[in-house]
Amino acid sequence: MDEYIDEGNLDDLIPYLPIFFIDDCNRDYLVYLKKAYLKNAKCDLYGFAFMAYHMLFMSIIYRKIWVLKHNLPQTHIFHTEYENLNKKPKKLDSPFRLSVPEEKKCIGLLKSWKLDHNMVKRCEGFVTSRDSLAHASGEVVFTEGRLRREIANVLECVTYIQDKYAPDLDNIFSEFLKDQDNWNVEDYSSEPIQNFLKNNLISSKDLDYLANIYSIKNILKIKKDRVLTEKQMSIYFLYLTIIRVYCIIQSDYALFFEKLGLLKRFNEIYDPKDCKNNFSPSAVFENYFLNSDENEFYEELEKNSSLSCRLTSRVKEIEGITGFDLSDFE
Incomplete structure (x- = not known):
């Protein structure tokens, strides 16, 4: 396992997480996931390393959904789709409450924003990959090469989403200044x-x-x-x-x-x-x-x-x- 797999992938992903994610109240969760990724990667337990990486990825997705909910105009169709997801079983009153509904449905919300169908499917594919190793299939399905490919895809997706988010970020910052x-x-x-x-x-x-x-x-x-x-x-x-x-x-x-x-x-x-x-x-x-x-x-x-x-x-x-x-x- 080379150094990039151990450290570089985390360095590439963590900047997409909220700055306040490293605050005292949330820091334990971040440290936990980082340790889980690094220890499993170093022990060649690539599937478990990806599970931790996937949780960081979903944290980024939840963060994006939460910010859009609070900043998109109320007439935007995103709010209708969000309320459909928000009915049961628990109110989605914080970013991590978004972990309650099915992950693919949360990712699907981004289609009502501006994420194209193919990118939504790519992001949903990470959930499928995680599911493939979260059940007792009797097979070792994750190799180092598979981990590299999955992580490369994750980074491409979060970069794409961040680029799409630029106009919204401009608006948020502009309103802050005004x-x-x-x-x-x-x-x-x-x-x-x-x-x-x-x-x-x-x-x-x-x-x-x-x-x-x-x-x-x-x-x-x-x-x-x-x-x-x-x-x-x-x-x-x-x-x-x-x-x-x-x-x-x-x-x-x-x-x-x-x-x-x-x-x-x-x-x-x-x-x-x-x-x-x-x-x-x-x-x-x-x-x-x-x-x-x-x-x-x-x-x-x-x-x-x-x-x-x-x-x-x-x-x-x-x-x-x-x-x-x-x-x-x-």
């Missing part, structure tokens, strides 16, 4: 961001997408293999993404930007009353955070270490304002 009730002009709290992460079951992959869209990933790199601090790092990451958003969004968001209490020091740069009609988020960002043209910054960063130092200085200023420890970034 909701001025999340922010207090007098005092900034990280609570709105934490609620955003938790209520929408935001995953590391979701943050990667937002970061790529808003270019923040070009500014900072998150250190890898820091599982114990991943939630904390992701909160910082999202916060910096929010800052970067104001470089490219429309001026509709200017009021939200002005009311972000954490950034009150922007008043040193501009007076909102004097430039109300000429408010420029990008100019504020460039002056305060980079103090340079964005394109120039990216071009020179590769060849000029002083720019890296300047960026570090700006990050330290943000640390002072936010109280965040950004030492997890490099």
Whole structure:
């Protein structure tokens, strides 16, 4: 059994799980499934390893269904299909309650969203594969090669689903930015961001997408293999993404930007009353955070270490304002 089968497949799948899945209340379950996968894979018990991997996969499916339930318009056919599934025997009042109905029926809900028939069938096939080894058939049906193929298929499917989810994620994030009730002009709290992460079951992959869209990933790199601090790092990451958003969004968001209490020091740069009609988020960002043209910054960063130092200085200023420890970034 090579190292990739042991560790790599988990590293590829876990970023699709909610960040708060590694919180104290849920961490035991994740650790349990990881141990079950790794120990069985190392002992060449490939079928049992796949059972644990399949449970992680279904956790991702449940997470997606739960988020769609709370964010799709009420007129969407998805809600009708969900209520049909929600009748008996228990109310589906949490993501993991979705494990009560038949798994294939849960996966089938995604067809009423935007998942095509062939992809739904592929996902349902993982349930069939799991069932083939969950009963006493008298045969050893899982080899290392079979495990590799099944896992490759799982990863293809979750990647496909994540890509389809992008427009929904855009809408969720946009609504979060528009909701001025999340922010207090007098005092900034990280609570709105934490609620955003938790209520929408935001995953590391979701943050990667937002970061790529808003270019923040070009500014900072998150250190890898820091599982114990991943939630904390992701909160910082999202916060910096929010800052970067104001470089490219429309001026509709200017009021939200002005009311972000954490950034009150922007008043040193501009007076909102004097430039109300000429408010420029990008100019504020460039002056305060980079103090340079964005394109120039990216071009020179590769060849000029002083720019890296300047960026570090700006990050330290943000640390002072936010109280965040950004030492997890490099």
